[in-house]
Amino acid sequence: MAQTNNATLIRREIITRLCRLYAENRLDEIDRIPLEMAPRNTTAHNSRCCIHKARAIIRYRIMALLGFNVADETDELETLYSYALRSLAGTDRGKGVLTVVDEACTSCVKSNYTVSNLCRGCLASHCMVTCPKQAITMENGQAKIDPARCVGCGLCQDACPYHAIIYVPIPCEESCPVKAIYRNAQGIEEIDYEKCIHCGKCMVACPFGAIMYRSQLIHVLHQIAKPAKPVVAMLAPAVCGQFRADYTAVADAVKRLGFTDVFEVAEGAVLTARHEAGELAAHLESGREFLTTSCCPAWVEMAHKHLPKFLPDVSETWSPMRYSASMIREKYPDAMVVFIGPCVAKQAEALKYPGVDFVMTFEELGSLMIALNVDFQDSDASVPGEVIRERAFAISGGVAGAVAQYYQGEVLKPLVINGINKKNIALLRKLSATKHDYNLIEVMACEGGCLSGPAGISAPAVARKLFNARSGISVDQIAITGF
Amino acid sequence: MTEKTEVSICFGTLCFIMGGSAFELLSEHLDEELREKTLIRGMNCPGYCNQTSEYGKPPFVKVNNTLISEANLQKVITAVKKEVLHGADK
Known part of the structure; x- marks a missing residue:
């Protein structure tokens, strides 16, 4: 379902800018879009660390908008204009319809369960005792979950008498009906195109707008x-x-x-x-x-x-x-x-x-x-x-x-x-x-x-x-x- | 009876695409009392979007004479409440 939120609106602004450049025969200025949208001496939207990151993300969004799979980038210095020309030449067509803008993916959480600071570090330590993977330790008077060991069973959450353990969803994974999106070794989401049915639910779900469809608009x-x-x-x-x-x-x-x-x-x-x-x-x-x-x-x-x-x-x-x-x-x-x-x-x-x-x-x-x-x-x-x-x-x-x-x-x-x-x-x-x-x-x-x-x-x-x-x-x- | 508070929603394509479509449901989001005291209408694009440095970003909605930029349902509802209450004071 389409929602108008900031992530959607940024995508629409980029699409509009691309269309304008094309219509005015100024496609060679496409590499300026990231600079225009995140100009110098302004603060980035508070969800991004700095304008440089914001620009990098816009650049990759445009890459998807030009029809490329962001994962197919081989040369980080390749200009958007070069991508545009390659796209129009129609020589390469990578995999999938949806693509992850990895710079934008914040790799949400390492483990779906996390101990909030409501934890009293209680003597009974039901969570530690219950955890089948010994993923929980006590540190500085509070329980701590080791994401490398946690398998996300949720038994600790049920066991805590203070309701101090919370479930933090990963929106894209949660929304995918066929488990086609998962965290890779770098903690960034990746789409398994053997499983993906192109429904677009992950794209709508991601609050960082990190998933885009590869457009054919150009x-x-x-x-x-x-x-x-x-x-x-x-x-x-x-x-x-x-x-x-x-x-x-x-x-x-x-x-x-x-x-x-x-x-x-x-x-x-x-x-x-x-x-x-x-x-x-x-x-x-x-x-x-x-x-x-x-x-x-x-x-x-x-x-x-x-x-x-x-x-x-x-x-x-x-x-x-x-x-x-x-x-x-x-x-x-x-x-x-x-x-x-x-x-x-x-x-x-x-x-x-x-x-x-x-x-x-x-x-x-x-x-x-x-x-x-x-x-x-x-x-x-x-x-x-x-x-x-x-x-x-x-x-x-x-x-x-x-x-x-x-x-x-x-x-x-x-x-x-x-x-x-x-x-x-x-x-x-x-x-x-x-x-x-x-x-x-x-x-x-x-x-x-x-x-x-x-x-x-x-x-x-x-x-x-x-x-x-x-x-x-x-x-x-x-x-x-x-x- | 006091005059109705006028809400003018920009019907330009830009405002509509950039979030203005949400105002299609504005009247459903006003409680009955507010709805009765409000007149929701559209306005042809007054061109605020061409002067964003002066007026701010779209979508634009006017509540009586107050222009709201980057308008969303909550901002508009708050402005409508304020106007309706202000009207009662007079």
Whole structure:
């Protein structure tokens, strides 16, 4: 879920600055951004030790924004401009979608349990006695945990009669549903791309903004600037929850940014829903027990990497993004196709299948609008336009509802998995091991659906309110009754 | 009846993206009494964001005649309370 906090705002400021430089043909000044954002003789934000560190972090953020994995740096003196040119040349593409800005990672705590100064150093020393790893010693009249020995079992916390031992979470690790992020030997977080499902939860969770997605924005800017081919944008269904504007006004604003044409992914979603309904009926007829939806790329990745038992029952119907891409190519056969959405995982999906050239986020769209001074107040498109019911794909429960309206077959028993988290993963494992009578399982990685996507513009509650007001569809209605 | 306290939220893209979207829920965050005495409206970008050295950073919100920079829900609610109370004194 997107939240507007200082970490998000700094990212947006950097994106805006990059867009501005590109638009003004001053990309060679990109190495000045860190200096401009953390100028000499100012104090750094109190969470950083000094401006030099602040600048270094901004530099690495820009590296991610130019599409690089920060871990792939080989020469610390390589300029950002050089990275920009390399990115545009499109020669190298490292691993993963998410990257850790290691300079920004404060390697939170060495051990999840820590003894607060409420410790009385009591005679009984329940904590020491209870600890199965002898990780606790008494020093200067207080208990002390040796992080090298502590395994994080928490028995000491339960044992302390003064409640003096506290649990300190590591937000990124805590938020990751698949244990794909861990501290390396240097104490810095590292992502295991064999496990990562690109859901983006760690990025949202990190209070230091140390995790970023590798952006493709510079390529989009480049395509827009050179008019060789039409550059066509498609807007994900969650678009109706991003701005104080109706779909037509947003589409108009996107055109003013320089895109040749704009499509609504909800139109592709109509095809997804229809085909998935047909696939579901055939799947059940063939004797399989259930089908899961496949429009959420983080869920499909999850099934591949962590729940392979589900694979035969994950729908093979194209996602709305893929259908939309093929619709665009019918009209513009040689177009550069850009998906714009709230999702980080879509980037991985777009790399897997042909059809979509680049993926951009709503946050980047908003920042680009700032850079090019595109405001809604001077947009003359204010007709609400046609309401496509499949906009509901942006909401948890909306996909199952859309499939249901086209489905013909035995009685439908849908189950909605609202968010991939530890609890729901346990539920999914149980569903794969035991008998149940659900025959359609909708899975969305983000709680609430794409409206809560990690790269959206506003907090989920705001996005829901805007979506209710602007999309022509009621979120709450869908949550209760389905379509 | 006293005049309502006017809250003007900048509807410019910059303010909206840089945190102003939170004010979509402003009325939900005011208690009923305050809400009744407040008029929330939007304003087209007055251009404060072009002169940050003078006005501070976005997002901008005006509560009656007081301009709030780097506005967030708490700052605005505090300002609204102050204005509403001040109005009662008069």
